[in-house]
Amino acid sequence: MSDHFIAPVAAAPVAEPVGAHEPPYYAVVFTSVRTEGDNGYDETAERMGELVKEIPGFLGEDAARTPGGLGITIAYFRDEAAIDEWRHHVEHQAAKKYGRAHWYERYTLHIAKVEHSHGFERARG
Amino acid sequence: MSDHFIAPVAAAPVAEPVGAHEPPYYAVVFTSVRTEGDNGYDETAERMGELVKEIPGFLGEDAARTPGGLGITIAYFRDEAAIDEWRHHVEHQAAKKYGRAHWYERYTLHIAKVEHSHGFERARG
Numbered sequence: 530m531s532d533h534f535i536a537p538v539a540a541a542p543v544a545e546p547v548g549a550h551e552p553p554y555y556a557v558v559f560t561s562v563r564t565e566g567d568n569g570y571d572e573t574a575e576r577m578g579e580l581v582k583e584i585p586g587f588l589g590e591d592a593a594r595t596p597g598g599l600g601i602t603i604a605y606f607r608d609e610a611a612i613d614e615w616r617h618h619v620e621h622q623a624a625k626k627y628g629r630a631h632w633y634e635r636y637t638l639h640i641a642k643v644e645h646s647h648g649f650e651r652a653r654g
Numbered sequence: 655m656s657d658h659f660i661a662p663v664a665a666a667p668v669a670e671p672v673g674a675h676e677p678p679y680y681a682v683v684f685t686s687v688r689t690e691g692d693n694g695y696d697e698t699a700e701r702m703g704e705l706v707k708e709i710p711g712f713l714g715e716d717a718a719r720t721p722g723g724l725g726i727t728i729a730y731f732r733d734e735a736a737i738d739e740w741r742h743h744v745e746h747q748a749a750k751k752y753g754r755a756h757w758y759e760r761y762t763l764h765i766a767k768v769e770h771s772h773g774f775e776r777a778r779g
Binding site for chain 1: 669670671672673674680681684685686689694708716717718719720721722723724725726728730754758759761762763764765766767768769770771772773774775776
Protein backbone atom coordinates (compact mmCIF):
# COMPACT_ATOMS: atom_id res chain seq x y z
CA MET A 530 0.00 0.00 0.00
CA SER A 531 1.40 3.35 -0.97
CA ASP A 532 2.11 5.81 1.79
CA HIS A 533 0.54 8.44 -0.46
CA PHE A 534 -2.77 7.23 0.89
CA ILE A 535 -2.13 7.78 4.57
CA ALA A 536 -5.14 9.71 5.80
CA PRO A 537 -4.36 13.23 6.95
CA VAL A 538 -4.57 13.74 10.69
CA ALA A 539 -7.37 16.11 11.54
CA ALA A 540 -6.04 19.38 12.93
CA ALA A 541 -6.88 19.95 16.57
CA PRO A 542 -9.67 22.51 16.86
CA VAL A 543 -8.30 25.95 17.65
CA ALA A 544 -9.56 27.16 21.02
CA GLU A 545 -11.40 30.42 20.64
CA PRO A 546 -12.90 32.20 23.63
CA VAL A 547 -16.43 33.53 23.24
CA GLY A 548 -16.07 37.16 22.25
CA ALA A 549 -17.35 40.28 23.96
CA HIS A 550 -21.05 40.88 23.31
CA GLU A 551 -22.88 44.12 23.85
CA PRO A 552 -23.87 44.39 27.53
CA PRO A 553 -26.04 43.60 29.28
CA TYR A 554 -25.98 39.84 28.82
CA TYR A 555 -25.66 36.95 31.26
CA ALA A 556 -22.89 34.55 32.22
CA VAL A 557 -23.72 31.26 33.93
CA VAL A 558 -20.50 30.18 35.61
CA PHE A 559 -20.18 26.53 36.66
CA THR A 560 -17.01 25.52 38.53
CA SER A 561 -16.63 21.88 39.49
CA VAL A 562 -14.48 19.07 40.75
CA ARG A 563 -15.32 15.73 39.19
CA THR A 564 -15.50 12.28 40.71
CA GLU A 565 -13.15 9.55 39.40
CA GLY A 566 -13.87 8.07 35.97
CA ASP A 567 -16.05 9.15 33.09
CA ASN A 568 -19.37 7.53 34.12
CA GLY A 569 -21.02 8.69 30.92
CA TYR A 570 -20.01 12.32 31.42
CA ASP A 571 -18.36 12.96 28.05
CA GLU A 572 -21.31 11.69 26.03
CA THR A 573 -23.83 13.70 28.03
CA ALA A 574 -21.64 16.82 28.02
CA GLU A 575 -21.47 16.64 24.23
CA ARG A 576 -25.24 16.20 24.00
CA MET A 577 -25.85 19.18 26.33
CA GLY A 578 -23.42 21.25 24.26
CA GLU A 579 -25.57 20.58 21.20
CA LEU A 580 -28.92 21.14 22.96
CA VAL A 581 -28.01 24.49 24.50
CA LYS A 582 -27.28 25.89 21.03
CA GLU A 583 -30.99 25.53 20.28
CA ILE A 584 -31.98 27.91 23.08
CA PRO A 585 -32.93 31.31 21.64
CA GLY A 586 -30.63 33.89 23.21
CA PHE A 587 -27.73 31.46 23.77
CA LEU A 588 -24.55 33.36 22.86
CA GLY A 589 -21.83 30.74 23.29
CA GLU A 590 -19.90 28.66 25.82
CA ASP A 591 -16.33 28.55 27.16
CA ALA A 592 -14.93 25.50 28.92
CA ALA A 593 -11.59 24.55 30.45
CA ARG A 594 -10.45 21.78 32.77
CA THR A 595 -7.10 21.41 34.48
CA PRO A 596 -6.24 17.69 34.42
CA GLY A 597 -6.95 16.34 37.90
CA GLY A 598 -8.18 19.76 38.98
CA LEU A 599 -10.89 22.30 38.54
CA GLY A 600 -13.26 22.48 35.58
CA ILE A 601 -14.97 25.70 34.55
CA THR A 602 -17.82 26.07 32.07
CA ILE A 603 -19.35 29.44 31.27
CA ALA A 604 -22.48 29.71 29.14
CA TYR A 605 -23.48 33.16 27.90
CA PHE A 606 -27.10 34.15 27.32
CA ARG A 607 -28.77 37.30 26.09
CA ASP A 608 -31.22 37.52 29.00
CA GLU A 609 -32.74 35.74 31.99
CA ALA A 610 -35.56 34.30 29.90
CA ALA A 611 -33.00 32.35 27.89
CA ILE A 612 -31.37 31.05 31.08
CA ASP A 613 -34.78 29.98 32.40
CA GLU A 614 -35.56 28.12 29.21
CA TRP A 615 -32.29 26.21 29.47
CA ARG A 616 -32.75 25.58 33.20
CA HIS A 617 -36.19 24.05 32.62
CA HIS A 618 -35.18 21.96 29.60
CA VAL A 619 -36.26 18.41 30.51
CA GLU A 620 -33.14 16.66 29.22
CA HIS A 621 -30.88 19.21 30.91
CA GLN A 622 -32.71 18.74 34.22
CA ALA A 623 -32.19 14.97 33.99
CA ALA A 624 -28.48 15.49 33.27
CA LYS A 625 -28.10 17.80 36.27
CA LYS A 626 -29.76 15.27 38.56
CA TYR A 627 -27.53 12.49 37.22
CA GLY A 628 -24.49 14.74 37.58
CA ARG A 629 -25.13 15.38 41.26
CA ALA A 630 -25.45 11.62 41.79
CA HIS A 631 -22.42 10.53 39.74
CA TRP A 632 -20.10 13.17 38.29
CA TYR A 633 -19.41 15.91 40.80
CA GLU A 634 -17.61 15.97 44.11
CA ARG A 635 -18.58 19.62 44.44
CA TYR A 636 -19.55 22.57 42.34
CA THR A 637 -20.53 26.20 42.53
CA LEU A 638 -22.93 27.95 40.17
CA HIS A 639 -22.88 31.74 39.74
CA ILE A 640 -25.46 33.53 37.59
CA ALA A 641 -24.18 36.98 36.69
CA LYS A 642 -25.20 39.95 34.57
CA VAL A 643 -22.31 41.13 32.39
CA GLU A 644 -21.98 44.90 32.60
CA HIS A 645 -18.69 45.43 30.71
CA SER A 646 -16.63 43.34 28.34
CA HIS A 647 -13.86 43.64 25.82
CA GLY A 648 -11.67 41.44 23.71
CA PHE A 649 -8.06 41.36 22.54
CA GLU A 650 -6.53 39.65 19.55
CA ARG A 651 -2.83 39.62 18.73
CA ALA A 652 -2.01 41.46 15.53
CA ARG A 653 -0.88 39.10 12.77
CA GLY A 654 2.64 39.88 11.49
CA MET B 655 23.14 8.63 53.00
CA SER B 656 20.19 6.83 54.49
CA ASP B 657 17.00 6.66 52.49
CA HIS B 658 15.20 7.42 55.74
CA PHE B 659 15.90 11.04 54.93
CA ILE B 660 14.15 11.20 51.57
CA ALA B 661 11.93 14.24 51.78
CA PRO B 662 8.21 13.50 51.60
CA VAL B 663 6.57 14.53 48.34
CA ALA B 664 4.07 17.29 48.94
CA ALA B 665 0.52 16.18 48.26
CA ALA B 666 -1.07 17.85 45.26
CA PRO B 667 -3.40 20.61 46.39
CA VAL B 668 -7.04 19.57 46.26
CA ALA B 669 -8.96 21.72 43.79
CA GLU B 670 -11.75 23.56 45.50
CA PRO B 671 -14.01 25.93 43.62
CA VAL B 672 -14.73 29.28 45.25
CA GLY B 673 -18.01 28.88 47.09
CA ALA B 674 -21.27 30.77 46.69
CA HIS B 675 -21.17 34.16 48.39
CA GLU B 676 -24.16 36.27 49.27
CA PRO B 677 -25.22 38.27 46.18
CA PRO B 678 -24.62 40.78 44.89
CA TYR B 679 -20.90 40.37 44.23
CA TYR B 680 -18.79 40.58 41.10
CA ALA B 681 -17.11 38.04 38.85
CA VAL B 682 -14.27 39.11 36.55
CA VAL B 683 -14.09 36.43 33.88
CA PHE B 684 -10.91 36.20 31.81
CA THR B 685 -10.84 33.61 28.99
CA SER B 686 -7.63 33.30 26.99
CA VAL B 687 -5.55 31.41 24.48
CA ARG B 688 -1.83 31.58 25.21
CA THR B 689 1.12 31.99 22.90
CA GLU B 690 3.74 29.20 22.74
CA GLY B 691 6.13 28.85 25.69
CA ASP B 692 6.11 30.21 29.21
CA ASN B 693 7.86 33.57 28.65
CA GLY B 694 7.78 34.34 32.35
CA TYR B 695 4.05 33.71 32.64
CA ASP B 696 4.05 31.25 35.54
CA GLU B 697 6.17 33.44 37.78
CA THR B 698 4.07 36.53 37.14
CA ALA B 699 0.80 34.61 37.47
CA GLU B 700 1.89 33.38 40.88
CA ARG B 701 2.87 36.90 41.92
CA MET B 702 -0.48 38.30 40.75
CA GLY B 703 -2.28 35.53 42.63
CA GLU B 704 -0.58 36.70 45.83
CA LEU B 705 -1.11 40.43 45.20
CA VAL B 706 -4.82 40.19 44.47
CA LYS B 707 -5.37 38.60 47.89
CA GLU B 708 -4.34 41.93 49.43
CA ILE B 709 -7.20 43.79 47.75
CA PRO B 710 -9.98 44.51 50.28
CA GLY B 711 -13.16 42.89 48.94
CA PHE B 712 -11.35 40.13 47.03
CA LEU B 713 -13.38 36.94 47.58
CA GLY B 714 -11.35 34.30 45.76
CA GLU B 715 -10.25 33.03 42.37
CA ASP B 716 -10.96 29.99 40.20
CA ALA B 717 -8.67 28.94 37.37
CA ALA B 718 -8.58 26.10 34.84
CA ARG B 719 -6.66 25.51 31.64
CA THR B 720 -7.18 22.73 29.11
CA PRO B 721 -3.72 21.68 27.91
CA GLY B 722 -3.19 23.25 24.49
CA GLY B 723 -6.58 24.93 24.73
CA LEU B 724 -8.55 27.57 26.54
CA GLY B 725 -7.67 29.02 29.92
CA ILE B 726 -10.26 30.56 32.22
CA THR B 727 -9.61 32.61 35.33
CA ILE B 728 -12.44 34.08 37.40
CA ALA B 729 -11.74 36.49 40.22
CA TYR B 730 -14.60 37.31 42.59
CA PHE B 731 -14.92 40.67 44.34
CA ARG B 732 -17.42 42.13 46.78
CA ASP B 733 -18.01 45.31 44.75
CA GLU B 734 -16.86 47.48 41.86
CA ALA B 735 -14.58 49.52 44.11
CA ALA B 736 -12.54 46.38 44.78
CA ILE B 737 -12.32 45.63 41.04
CA ASP B 738 -11.17 49.20 40.39
CA GLU B 739 -8.48 48.95 43.02
CA TRP B 740 -7.14 45.78 41.42
CA ARG B 741 -7.43 47.23 37.91
CA HIS B 742 -5.36 50.26 38.89
CA HIS B 743 -2.72 48.33 40.84
CA VAL B 744 0.59 49.40 39.29
CA GLU B 745 2.18 45.95 39.20
CA HIS B 746 -1.00 44.41 37.78
CA GLN B 747 -1.14 47.06 35.06
CA ALA B 748 2.46 46.29 34.08
CA ALA B 749 1.67 42.56 33.96
CA LYS B 750 -1.37 43.16 31.71
CA LYS B 751 0.69 45.23 29.32
CA TYR B 752 3.41 42.56 29.22
CA GLY B 753 0.75 39.88 28.74
CA ARG B 754 -0.70 41.55 25.66
CA ALA B 755 2.81 41.79 24.21
CA HIS B 756 3.96 38.25 25.05
CA TRP B 757 1.49 35.78 26.55
CA TYR B 758 -1.85 35.98 24.81
CA GLU B 759 -3.00 35.17 21.31
CA ARG B 760 -6.45 36.41 22.26
CA TYR B 761 -8.61 36.93 25.28
CA THR B 762 -12.02 38.15 26.36
CA LEU B 763 -12.78 39.90 29.65
CA HIS B 764 -16.31 39.96 31.08
CA ILE B 765 -17.14 41.93 34.23
CA ALA B 766 -20.39 40.66 35.70
CA LYS B 767 -22.56 41.23 38.75
CA VAL B 768 -23.53 37.92 40.38
CA GLU B 769 -27.24 37.89 41.15
CA HIS B 770 -27.71 34.25 42.21
CA SER B 771 -25.39 31.49 43.30
CA HIS B 772 -25.41 28.16 45.02
CA GLY B 773 -23.07 25.32 45.80
CA PHE B 774 -23.18 21.54 45.97
CA GLU B 775 -21.00 19.13 47.88
CA ARG B 776 -21.25 15.36 47.72
CA ALA B 777 -22.33 13.80 50.98
CA ARG B 778 -19.51 11.81 52.62
CA GLY B 779 -20.40 8.16 53.19
